[in-house]
Amino acid sequence: MTDYPADSILVLLETSPAGELASSAAGLLGAASLIGTPVALAVTSPGRGESQALAEQAAAAGAERVLVVETDSAQTQLTVPQVDALAAAAAAVAPDAVLISNSIEGRDVAGRFAARTSAPIAVDAIGVSRDDEGVVARHSVYGGAYNLESAATFGPLVVTVRQGAIESRAEARPVALETLELQPSGAAAATIESVEALEEASSRPELRGATKVVSGGRGLGSAEKFALVEELADALGAAVGASRAAVDAGYIPANHQVGQTGVSVSPQLYVALGISGAIQHKAGMQTAKNIIAVNKDPDAPIFEVADFGVVGDVFTVVPQLISALAERKR
Amino acid sequence: MLADEERTQGPMKIIVLVKEVPDTYGERKLDLETGLADRAASESVLDEISERALEVALAHAGSADGVEVVIMSMAPETAATTIRKGLAMGAASAVHVADPGLAGADLGLTARTLAAAIRRTGFDLVIAGNLSTDGSGGVLAAMLAELLEVANATALSSVEITAESVSGTRTTDDGAMRVSAPLPAVISITEALPDARLPNFKGIMAAKKKPFETLTAADLGIEPQDLAVASSIMTAIAEKPPRAAGVKITDEGDGGTKIAEFLIENRLA
Ligand SMILES: Cc1cc2nc3c(=O)[nH]c(=O)nc-3n(C[C@H](O)[C@H](O)[C@H](O)COP(=O)(O)OP(=O)(O)OC[C@H]3O[C@@H](n4cnc5c(N)ncnc54)[C@H](O)[C@@H]3O)c2cc1C
Ligand SMILES: Nc1ncnc2c1ncn2[C@@H]1O[C@H](COP(=O)(O)O)[C@@H](O)[C@H]1O
Numbered sequence: 001m002t003d004y005p006a007d008s009i010l011v012l013l014e015t016s017p018a019g020e021l022a023s024s025a026a027g028l029l030g031a032a033s034l035i036g037t038p039v040a041l042a043v044t045s046p047g048r049g050e051s052q053a054l055a056e057q058a059a060a061a062g063a064e065r066v067l068v069v070e071t072d073s074a075q076t077q078l079t080v081p082q083v084d085a086l087a088a089a090a091a092a093v094a095p096d097a098v099l100i101s102n103s104i105e106g107r108d109v110a111g112r113f114a115a116r117t118s119a120p121i122a123v124d125a126i127g128v129s130r131d132d133e134g135v136v137a138r139h140s141v142y143g144g145a146y147n148l149e150s151a152a153t154f155g156p157l158v159v160t161v162r163q164g165a166i167e168s169r170a171e172a173r174p175v176a177l178e179t180l181e182l183q184p185s186g187a188a189a190a191t192i193e194s195v196e197a198l199e200e201a202s203s204r205p206e207l208r209g210a211t212k213v214v215s216g217g218r219g220l221g222s223a224e225k226f227a228l229v230e231e232l233a234d235a236l237g238a239a240v241g242a243s244r245a246a247v248d249a250g251y252i253p254a255n256h257q258v259g260q261t262g263v264s265v266s267p268q269l270y271v272a273l274g275i276s277g278a279i280q281h282k283a284g285m286q287t288a289k290n291i292i293a294v295n296k297d298p299d300a301p302i303f304e305v306a307d308f309g310v311v312g313d314v315f316t317v318v319p320q321l322i323s324a325l326a327e328r329k330r
Numbered sequence: 331m332l333a334d335e336e337r338t339q340g341p342m343k344i345i346v347l348v349k350e351v352p353d354t355y356g357e358r359k360l361d362l363e364t365g366l367a368d369r370a371a372s373e374s375v376l377d378e379i380s381e382r383a384l385e386v387a388l389a390h391a392g393s394a395d396g397v398e399v400v401i402m403s404m405a406p407e408t409a410a411t412t413i414r415k416g417l418a419m420g421a422a423s424a425v426h427v428a429d430p431g432l433a434g435a436d437l438g439l440t441a442r443t444l445a446a447a448i449r450r451t452g453f454d455l456v457i458a459g460n461l462s463t464d465g466s467g468g469v470l471a472a473m474l475a476e477l478l479e480v481a482n483a484t485a486l487s488s489v490e491i492t493a494e495s496v497s498g499t500r501t502t503d504d505g506a507m508r509v510s511a512p513l514p515a516v517i518s519i520t521e522a523l524p525d526a527r528l529p530n531f532k533g534i535m536a537a538k539k540k541p542f543e544t545l546t547a548a549d550l551g552i553e554p555q556d557l558a559v560a561s562s563i564m565t566a567i568a569e570k571p572p573r574a575a576g577v578k579i580t581d582e583g584d585g586g587t588k589i590a591e592f593l594i595e596n597r598l599a
Contacts, residue, residue: 017505104485105502107472111471114473142464149564149567152561155560187479190509197505198506244521260463268598279354279356307576307577313581316581316586320585324587
């Protein structure tokens with residue numbers, strides 16, 4: 001088992017509850033291909049016949065080799081089964097870096113794995129590169145106000161990669177599937193008692209990595225009226241975001257929150273409707289290429305970062321915008 | 331696996347990990363020489379998520395007998411005043427790991443140091459915030475669970491604590507998950523949990539008499555500059571120029587049309 005490329009980059013693939021490759025995989029493999037040879041690891045349930053399909057999807061997204069660990073424990077135990085699988089894969093592959101999605105699950109796996117193997121960890125990377133001394137991770141911190149780079153003093157670097165931040169994609173490769181035996185570590189783990197899949201209008205793009213985002217704030221006034229945000233998002237083919245105040249008021253679930261403690265987005269277009277532009281909100285969106293804001297308060301701080309701001313009422317401005325866009329389509 | 335005898339005898343001990351951060355309401359700066367937070371540039375506060383984590387512990391202590399809440403932080407000496415706020419809110423004691431050698435510690439060193447301090451203090455449950463507003467690492471809880479050889483349950487948006495276990499709801503991108511773990515355990519909580527109580531005058535007075543332990547790395551058997559341990563280092567830092575504002579118009583009945591024109595002009599629609 002030592003025939004892996006010397007510049008192997010181990011990528012932990014995420015799978016959806018249905019056993020399909022998660023959308024984060026393409027970016028992770030794309031990132032890996034920039035710094036070495038992508039070797040992917042997927043953890044699946046046994047007996048569902050998913051391994052082959054996963055390996056094909058991963059190879060199409062650029063994995064040179066696909067390791068699969070089949071275990072039931074990942075459905076019932078939090079974090080530890082993936083860490084055990086990753087530890088086994090890392091021991092076999094001896095990678096230069098380990099790339100993991102900066103999702104809630106991914107961060108836990110990365111944290112435990114790094115602690116277990118005493119590997120340095122770089123979190124929330126927006127890019128990776130390689131120089132003479134090894135793998136370098138790029139970060140955007142303090143709401144995009146600073147760019148940093150970090151690297152390991154020696155040994156493999158564990159990197160969690162911000163979802164949607166990597167645009168490069170790896171070339172498809174032939175399928176090379178290997179199954180890996182899991183040696184359970186016996187580390188204490190929390191029990192997963194139940195999982196309730198999120199109900200989403202799935203035709204809309206995902207917020208993370210979206211090229212267009214339309215967000216609404218407290219100015220929308222109610223969950224019913226927040227539909228206006230969704231309507232404009234659909235007219236533009238955009239993802240839906242929100243301020244924390246809108247989330248707190250129950251207009252929309254928390255996973256749509258943009259900002260300091262929500263999702264960080266860098267889309268081509270960001271439309272802020274009825275959002276004041278508190279510093280913690282701007283921290284998650286001010287790296288957008290184009291920002292449009294509608295707010296009835298001319299002094300709202302959101303206008304300080306808007307390329308095009310309209311001082312006005314969202315309930316008159318936005319319906320007009322939607323019909324102007326529909327007009328154009330015809 | 332952690333043997334049962336490592337659990338504290340007597341009252342249940344909850345350690346809440348708190349962090350001092352630059353106030354997000356102000357301008358935050360990094361020192362371009364060292365890459366560290368420029369503490370003089372902005373007001374320092376207890377991170378809001380730390381306060382919510384403390385609230386979870388205090389709420390449980392208020393509803394069950396024999397629960398002791400300890401706040402713990404690894405931070406420069408100057409953070410002591412901020413940490414004391416947690417005592418004023420109601421924590422029984424504080425442990426402050428302050429050591430100049432730990433300035434700029436990477437996540438690995440931070441986790442090793444905090445794990446040593448947690449073991450020294452003894453614990454049944456450790457509560458952290460899911461993400462801090464400055465580091466935004468969000469991996470510390472899992473690292474600590476591994477080092478302390480206990481279960482992790484992170485990103486909880488609701489928490490139930492009993493004498494034997496902790497459980498809660500975890501909302502991830504895929505959906506809502508119910509998880510539970512026997513104690514001892516490490517959890518992290520999200521900002522969906524209630525805002526923290528404010529310290530009152532009585533609490534502020536009482537805080538002055540509460541135990542406040544200050545520890546160095548050496549007290550914990552930690553060698554901060556151990557070059558034999560791989561660490562993560564910052565290799566470059568650059569400041570991005572602030573974004574400039576563009577056009578601002580007042581809606582005169584054609585605001586929506588104007589936006590549509592802007593979108594079309596810039597090929598965004
Ligand atoms: C530690 C910390 C972390 C935080 N993290 C985040 C985060 O991740 N994301 C986030 O968003 N916030 C975050 N916040 C909260 C942040 O400080 C603000 O409270 C929040 O962003 C305000 O949301 P808002 O703009 O929707 O609400 P408000 O500030 O109440 O603004 C509503 C705006 O709507 C306008 N308005 C009202 N009616 C209309 C109308 N009919 N037409 C047009 N405009 C109208 C008003 O003029 C106002 O400007 C955080 C705060 C802290 C302390
Ligand atoms: N230096 C520290 N001292 C104590 N707790 C910390 C420290 N750093 C992080 N934490 C805890 O870990 C959580 C997540 O922080 P972070 O990893 O910075 O996102 C915080 O909310 C704290 O509970």
